[in-house]
Amino acid sequence: MISVGKLARTGFWILLIGYFLLPMLAMARFAFQTIPTFLLTTENVFQGWGFGSLTVAFQDAGVIKSTILSLQLCATTIALTFFVLVPLTTYVEVSAPKLKPWLTGATVATWLVPPVALVVGVAATFRQVIPSFLTSPFTLTFFYSLWMLPFTYRAIDGQLRLIGAKNLFEAAQSVGCGPITFFFKVILPNLKSSLYISASLIFAAVLGEFTFASLLLKQTMPVYLWSFQSSQARAGFALALLVMVATALILGFAVARMRKRGLNFSATGI
């Protein structure tokens, strides 16, 4: 005799897994099966499957160009974030722990100003004061770095605490090691895994970012994807699915690595 509670529980999980899985499967079917939905019957479900739509996507010059731009933005954002965040977070952890609540508060401030609101402000300021600044797509780097701060800060700060940066600094000082040598020879090598995690989080986020790029009219991959799928629906959906799988894999590896180091992934950065 199966209990009602167990039945309800099983039902809950089945519904939930179905909810998360079905949209992905539907998208895959649309992208990789050439039969349109209205012609689909129980007889031809297994016909017309293939990866032709991905070939179409990768032969499109716009797809290649916008993907390169998105990858470049990933690189510039990672570089800027490390430059801005790593020395500061280390300094606060080691020499100025009193400033920590302020730094944490500042990094989550991005929750108060969503991208779509920030872009309005950007249009109101930069467009009037230094219009040329917004013409380069690499302007996005600054906004992406800002927008990812809650996540990257948490990853780096957590690791610094985990390795006991403060004690390490005292030990380094006692053997006559200066702060700059300490930073490059002790901190950076020890932060390797959280830097890798931060870079993965940035990579996954920037690869899919649509709001800033679309509103500031920059042809990054997601923005191009939107116009591409209106003429090449199947290829567009195939590309979107590929991006989603790639993002999921990158994020999944980053999270698995965080769990292994005893760091918690916080989806909010708070």
Added chain:
Amino acid sequence: MKKIRKFAPALIVAAPFVILMSIFLIWPTLTTIGKAFIHEDEFSFFNMARAMSGTYRDSFITTAQLSLITSLIGGGIGLLMAILLRSLPVESKSRTLADSWSAVASQLGGLPLAFAFIALLGTQGILTKVLGAFGIDLVELGFSLTGLAGWALVYLYFQIPLMFLIMTPAVSALRASWFESATSMGANAWQFWRSVGIPILLPTIVTGFVLLFVNSFSAYATAYALSTGAGQLIPLQIRFILQGNVITGEDELGFAIVTWALLLLALSLVAVTLLQRRVSRWTEQ
């Protein structure tokens, strides 16, 4: 001189961060808020009043409804997931899978997610067709991906895992001994959660709901892809005005709408902090 030498390293390491924050976050935000209160070169509430009237008011209501629905349903399901998975050890396969999947899904949003639901439940969607074969006509039932129910269904895809991620650390922190002492006194699981578990978790639950609300209120890409063009949601209204801001006066309206949205988000986060203090006082007693 000594003071300067003492603070020089702090200034050098803090400068890039302060510059980034001031130029790219604080300056644009303050400018927007300032400009929202200026009409015909004078201080006035004209724009703010206009942003809360007519279609814009309706948009605020629709967006708030959507955010409330998805944070309540998403929050409830996410909480239930965290509670049901509590008894599993952290290293177990299902826990690892649930944790990693939630981390990924909470960040999926944007175009691909919208595409996936269009392929499933759009007018040419596969599930629409399958349900049709069983005589269930979604359109006749009033369901559409460009309506409140449709948006909510899509938004839940990132809201549920987000709540799960917020709740999991708090739920695992509940001590097993509390559960054991409750059961040894004859309480069943339901009674335990009602009188012990949920009250202890309340601060985290409230925080989770508000963060979900904010998350849904700010979502742009998914809304954009689902409603193609000007929609009835605030993020889409903002875009509409931003692109048409050549018309004089319309940009002022955009500033006012953004200012209202910022005010709402700030208020909800302040409310969280206050509520948390209140609740933590209750639970301490």
